[in-house]
Amino acid sequence: MRKLETVAALRTHLQPLSRAGKRIGFVPTMGALHEGHRSLMRAARKECEIVVASIFVNPTQFGPGEDFEKYPRPLEKDLAACREEGVDVVFVPEVGEIYPPGAVTRVSVARLTEGLCGRHRPGHFDGVTTVVAKLFNIVQPDKAYFGQKDAQQAAVIRQMVRDLIWPIQIVVCPTVREGDGLAMSSRNAYLSPEQRRQALCLSKALHWAQGQIETGRGDVQKITAAMREQIEAAGPCEIDYIEVVDAETLEPKTSAVGRCLVALAVRIGPARLIDNVLVDAGGAGR
Numbered sequence: 374m375r376k377l378e379t380v381a382a383l384r385t386h387l388q389p390l391s392r393a394g395k396r397i398g399f400v401p402t403m404g405a406l407h408e409g410h411r412s413l414m415r416a417a418r419k420e421c422e423i424v425v426a427s428i429f430v431n432p433t434q435f436g437p438g439e440d441f442e443k444y445p446r447p448l449e450k451d452l453a454a455c456r457e458e459g460v461d462v463v464f465v466p467e468v469g470e471i472y473p474p475g476a477v478t479r480v481s482v483a484r485l486t487e488g489l490c491g492r493h494r495p496g497h498f499d500g501v502t503t504v505v506a507k508l509f510n511i512v513q514p515d516k517a518y519f520g521q522k523d524a525q526q527a528a529v530i531r532q533m534v535r536d537l538i539w540p541i542q543i544v545v546c547p548t549v550r551e552g553d554g555l556a557m558s559s560r561n562a563y564l565s566p567e568q569r570r571q572a573l574c575l576s577k578a579l580h581w582a583q584g585q586i587e588t589g590r591g592d593v594q595k596i597t598a599a600m601r602e603q604i605e606a607a608g609p610c611e612i613d614y615i616e617v618v619d620a621e622t623l624e625p626k627t628s629a630v631g632r633c634l635v636a637l638a639v640r641i642g643p644a645r646l647i648d649n650v651l652v653d654a655g656g657a658g659r
């Protein structure tokens with residue numbers, strides 16, 4: 374496995390491979406790797422000849438007062454995880470390599486970024502699309518891998534790739550959960566044992582909602598109100614949102630019909646946790 378730190382070194386390494394027709398699979402990450410990231414690397418390993426991962430805690434996607442400074446950076450452990458998953462190249466740039474002095478260009482996707490996390494983290498998705506656009510230009514992958522847990526991020530990136538007419542296939546892999554249902558996240562590390570137990574209420578509420586929708590009880594107002602009650606009953610928390618939206622457009626729904634995304638963001642202690650389930654509620658006849 375090669376660890377490369379500069380754009381020039383990465384390009385020099387990848388260009389001949391790409392010219393030789395090798396398919397490049399790319400897994401962008403911010404490190405603090407867990408099973409969710411590893412599942413993306415495994416998917417890339419299966420489908421591509423060359424697997425590139427990046428580890429870069431991107432400052433532009435954190436708002437003022439968010440956790441940029443304290444975001445975990447266990448680099449040696451992350452490199453070992455990449456090695457174990459058969460990653461060929463890990464790109465670990467410094468901030469100045471991605472944002473050279475004087476850089477002022479931002480990539481921004483409209484509409485899809487307005488709701489859900491976009492409403493609560495202004496500028497977050499501009500930071501994500503800007504860094505992912507830069508990384509795509511540097512790596513020039515054939516396929517790029519993202520997790521369903523960050524459903525809005527995946528939808529936004531898919532839209533960006535479509536709009537900018539890049540020949541990159543976006544692959545979205547299922548959310549990986551702990552044995553008890555908690556969605557894996559680098560931010561779970563911020564939770565105390567008590568908060569970790571409390572956080573289980575999120576996946577429980579989502580799966581309850583899924584059951585409701587699948588059995589034809591699709592009144593979104595009732596579903597989200599009941600989820601709110603369940604989550605608040607589990608302990609002290611701050612709910613950013615609980616919503617049922619169209620799985621493709623992310624537009625809010627009043628009735629859970631068709632392909633729905635039930636999504637939430639909840640702050641428990643120091644951690645802002647997001648999770649979602651995709652539910653196919655069948656045709657418009659319901």
Ligand code: PAF
Nearest residue numbers: 401402403431501504523
């Ligand atoms: O999902 C993440 O870890 C980040 O948002 C990403 C895609 C690596 C961009 O910094």
